[in-house]
Amino acid sequence: MTPSEPLMSRRLFLRTGTAIASGSLAARTLHQVTEAEAAENLPPHVPAWSQPLGTSVDDRPYGTPSPYESQVVRRSLKWITATRESSVNFTPLHDLDGIITPNGLCFERHHSGAPDIPPHEHRLMLHGLVERPLLFTMDEIKRFPCESRFYFLECAANGGLEWFGAQLNGCQYTHGMVHCVQYTGVPLKTVLNEAGLKRQAKWILAEGADAASMTRSIPLDKAMDDCLLAYSMNGERLRPEQGYPLRLLVPGWEGNMWIKWLRRLEVGDQPWHSREETARYTDLLENGKARQFTWVMEAKSVVTHPSPENPLLGKGFQQLKGLAWSGRGKIARVDVSFDGGMNWQPARLDEPVLPKCLTRFYADWTWNGEERLIQSRAVDEFGYVQPQYPALLKARGINSIYHNNGIQTWLVNPSGEVGNVRLGS
Amino acid sequence: MTPSEPLMSRRLFLRTGTAIASGSLAARTLHQVTEAEAAENLPPHVPAWSQPLGTSVDDRPYGTPSPYESQVVRRSLKWITATRESSVNFTPLHDLDGIITPNGLCFERHHSGAPDIPPHEHRLMLHGLVERPLLFTMDEIKRFPCESRFYFLECAANGGLEWFGAQLNGCQYTHGMVHCVQYTGVPLKTVLNEAGLKRQAKWILAEGADAASMTRSIPLDKAMDDCLLAYSMNGERLRPEQGYPLRLLVPGWEGNMWIKWLRRLEVGDQPWHSREETARYTDLLENGKARQFTWVMEAKSVVTHPSPENPLLGKGFQQLKGLAWSGRGKIARVDVSFDGGMNWQPARLDEPVLPKCLTRFYADWTWNGEERLIQSRAVDEFGYVQPQYPALLKARGINSIYHNNGIQTWLVNPSGEVGNVRLGS
Known part of the structure; x- marks a missing residue:
């Protein structure tokens, strides 16, 4: 793109056919300011929340998130364990x-x-x-x-x-x-x-x-x-x-x-x-033997946007976001696929890329309302490639609990909603 | 130091002469375990807090610090401004x-x-x-x-x-x-x-x-x-x-x-x-003219340990800790002095060193109970050197409010307490 070319013109940034409850973008395009709106938004005209004095510097000795972000929390699954003390909750990666x-x-x-x-x-x-x-x-x-x-x-x-x-x-x-x-x-x-x-x-x-x-x-x-x-x-x-x-x-x-x-x-x-x-x-294999001391967390990745919690809010330009990591060192590359792993394109890695640390990646794409199978595949600095599920299941059998680093597939449907699907297993 | 040489032997890690209320270290040396203590600390003998079930994974959807850390907060100075809405509070850098x-x-x-x-x-x-x-x-x-x-x-x-x-x-x-x-x-x-x-x-x-x-x-x-x-x-x-x-x-x-x-x-x-x-x-100079658009925050640093909030807890080995930053890019070097700027030694920079970002530095030293004048001096990747106060005051005069990046001096007294002093101005 040249410096002056708009990324989300009216042509690309279209309204989707199906209403999505959570998304205001679905109902509008990038909005050119009218003269009336400009007047409304210029001083001394200010929104209602700009008129009173706000909270003082003594009100929050230790700050907390905005009340509008109260949905961004750790969540647990009640059925996953017998007690709540020996259990797990989950980081809201999608947020x-x-x-x-x-x-x-x-x-x-x-x-x-x-x-x-x-x-x-x-x-x-x-x-x-x-x-x-x-x-x-x-x-x-x-x-x-x-x-x-x-x-x-x-x-x-x-x-x-x-x-x-x-x-x-x-x-x-x-x-x-x-x-x-x-x-x-x-x-x-x-x-x-x-x-x-x-x-x-x-x-x-x-x-x-x-x-x-x-x-x-x-x-x-x-x-x-x-x-x-x-x-x-x-x-x-x-x-x-x-x-x-x-x-x-x-x-x-x-x-x-x-x-x-x-x-x-x-x-x-x-x-x-x-x-x-x-x-x-330990990891019980198909042949009845168990792997012990399988300590390293091998290269893995996940697309966080889109994901089941983050549906697409409209057709046109999209930025895919995700996370990759490797317990052996640095992430060297992440590839993304929009067709269930048939074709791959390299994602952009955000700096700094640090060893044994999460790496944020991005990929720009355009969605025209069609069904898509989205995947990401991490490659670490030692050339290890995150496996597809069929290969992983072949190596480990059906008894595994731990060390699942298989490639995740998200199915985007024409309404923009996203589901979790398993391919070829 | 060779891999097997102890850093804090009994000889170095001595009790200070003066009692320091906040410091348990002042009253003891590195403690070799006795047979009785080993028995007390081996299973099934466990501390009182290890006996009950702890808090569950549903208790903290959004977590907060330990109640034992309640002193780690932003703090304000009531006399600094006329109102609490147009005012400031401060990051607890020392913690x-x-x-x-x-x-x-x-x-x-x-x-x-x-x-x-x-x-x-x-x-x-x-x-x-x-x-x-x-x-x-x-x-x-x-x-x-x-x-x-x-x-x-x-x-x-x-x-x-x-x-x-x-x-x-x-x-x-x-x-x-x-x-x-x-x-x-x-x-x-x-x-x-x-x-x-x-x-x-x-x-x-x-x-x-x-x-x-x-x-x-x-x-x-x-x-x-x-x-x-x-x-x-x-x-x-x-x-x-x-x-x-x-x-x-x-x-x-x-x-x-x-x-x-x-x-x-x-x-x-x-x-x-x-x-x-x-x-x-804007910055009103000695000659009555004011500097406008002085946007860049030049290279600066501060020793956070020791500091007035972090007295020395005992003689012997000490690790100095501090922060350095430059609005122009990366920190290239930080020097520290223990004699008010007469002699300098390079500090160790913690990785990663990122542009326009805080950089953590460390220096190892030994304190034998004498008075010390501690300073740090940041140098950025363009060769800019953080100035001593006399040079800064000479350049800017006596009217300044903004852009103080002068070298800070901490005075350590023989009891280990630390004060804020100004040298040569």
């Missing part, structure tokens, strides 16, 4: 822009609810195969050199119900067990070095202070690579439901390992084979 | 990590309070020297291609009281009229192109829907460069006090130009010389 998830909207997955921990009484014990077992207060942890990193956190079970073709109606439910924030904390290797590792050290056990005593084994190589003891997210202290006052970060690996309310680190020479890495968070 | 400011903590500066605008009724009018004057709904604006960018926003008056040596006791007050978020919006040039600029177009007037009808003139070159019509911050919709539903972003330039509650853009051939660019937001 979000960019790559940052506001702290109040980061999905939750608890196994016994979120405990209420007084930070001044909390301790982290580091023991096992170390020279000097140590007991840390939060103030002591905060005195160590820290770093801040943008990371996504995805539950291994994100999209778990889609394995079975549940076709949940909304990307909040199909993909919303992921969030992305800037974390701040101390490299785990710094406190391990402070305690001094013994020669036989090979594994770390991390234990949470929740009633479930969540425990996971982490190989020492990962612990000494990029794991962090995090105490802040998006600038402020961790939220209670995200592990306040201390959480272990295991970048790029399944969220279950990111132990919240971290109270204990034990160094050992072999894994502990806890419940969460045997009975759960 | 924040990384570069992201949570939306609820972004400072506010209003001239008539924050209006309450129904987004479905809000309109943006674009008129003046254009081919097709246009009236946009929010839905229409959101259909244009968008982009997400991390930008700092600083009020031109940040540090204004420090010009006169007010020496406010805390970096929340001396530097807290700045915040940094990821914004999402439509490039201003896209909608200007949609309307079609006439050949004589040189300036844009932006007008807010607040009772003050805040208006500023913006040169067309800047409008066509990186200005955005923003509707989201940190992933979610703008907060009411930050311009909901639409704000103009003028990256790197003074916050007063980032018109909130944006309702009107007029294209003209000369600036409008509104109140906010004549009687205010």
Whole structure:
């Protein structure tokens, strides 16, 4: 497009044939200002809400969203678990822009609810195969050199119900067990070095202070690579439901390992084979064998607009929006298809593209009211390509719960509404 | 330091001579775990807060900070303005990590309070020297291609009281009229192109829907460069006090130009010389002349730890933390001094370093209980060096209110307390 060419001329920006309840755009075109309207909108003529004094700088010591945005919340599915304390809620991905998830909207997955921990009484014990077992207060942890990193956190079970073709109606439910924030904390290797590792050290056990005593084994190589003891997210202290006052970060690996309310680190020479890495968070294959320690969250993506929650509001120019991520590093490319995967075109990646972090992508397209099958396909910097469902099911069989990174298909119908469909399985 | 050398041995991590009320570290060293403590901290022995079930996933559809963090809030100074609607509050920089400011903590500066605008009724009018004057709904604006960018926003008056040596006791007050978020919006040039600029177009007037009808003139070159019509911050919709539903972003330039509650853009051939660019937001020099249109926020920095709100909690190893920014582009280097500017050492910049965005820096040092004069000095990618106060005052005289980017000095006294001092002026 040349600089002066309008993107949404009256010709392109047409009214759709079918009324869409949620969309005012369906009923109008880009509106040229009449002389009467110009007069109405010029000073001293101002809207009603511009006439009184507004709220003062003392009214919101800690601000909250506009009341007009009250629908932008985490949502849960009541039937998904037996109790509400051992359950999950979902990030409203369809309502979000960019790559940052506001702290109040980061999905939750608890196994016994979120405990209420007084930070001044909390301790982290580091023991096992170390020279000097140590007991840390939060103030002591905060005195160590820290770093801040943008990371996504995805539950291994994100999209778990889609394995079975549940076709949940909304990307909040199909993909919303992921969030992305800037974390701040101390490299785990710094406190391990402070305690001094013994020669036989090979594994770390991390234990949470929740009633479930969540425990996971982490190989020492990962612990000494990029794991962090995090105490802040998006600038402020961790939220209670995200592990306040201390959480272990295991970048790029399944969220279950990111132990919240971290109270204990034990160094050992072999894994502990806890419940969460045997009975759960393993992948039962077709042949009856189970994959264990499948930690990495492989490359994945989802189109957030259009999506079941974001129907098309009119024919003409459209901007597709989506999110992609890879637990191995950076996203190298995202392709999008409008015909169910027959033809692909590259999406535009928004900067910055960071490793093990959400990447926002866009693609411009035109919709003339026809049915469309929309897909996105992430490719990471190591050349790994997000698979179609048939290939994924062939490799993993029919018993899987975790690590679903299959390509999502949205069906756009002629009214602009969007549904969740499964192709070729 | 070698990988296995402890950073905070008993020798370095000593108790200070003077008791500090807020600091538990002052009374203890890094604590080696005794056998009794290890037994107390091993399952099935768990703290009291680990015993009951915690809160469920339905308890917080939109989450809030821990009650233990209730002191982390925006704060205002009652004596600073005649009314609370035309006033300011400050970001708690001393309590924040990384570069992201949570939306609820972004400072506010209003001239008539924050209006309450129904987004479905809000309109943006674009008129003046254009081919097709246009009236946009929010839905229409959101259909244009968008982009997400991390930008700092600083009020031109940040540090204004420090010009006169007010020496406010805390970096929340001396530097807290700045915040940094990821914004999402439509490039201003896209909608200007949609309307079609006439050949004589040189300036844009932006007008807010607040009772003050805040208006500023913006040169067309800047409008066509990186200005955005923003509707989201940190992933979610703008907060009411930050311009909901639409704000103009003028990256790197003074916050007063980032018109909130944006309702009107007029294209003209000369600036409008509104109140906010004549009687205010100009710089009266010693010779009686005033600088006008001093838009760029030059390179600046502040040490947030230690700072008056963050005293040193004990002798030994310390990590200095701070923030730097430049309205011209990227921060290239930050230097820190512990002797009032006689000697400097380079700070460590945390990644990613982004243009017109806060940059977090760190420096490791050791404190043995002596008095210290701590400073930081930002250098941007164009070689501009943040000035000491004497040089700044020599150039600008004694009448200034805006654009104070002088080097801040913190005095650490032997008890670890930190004060705001002015050197050589």
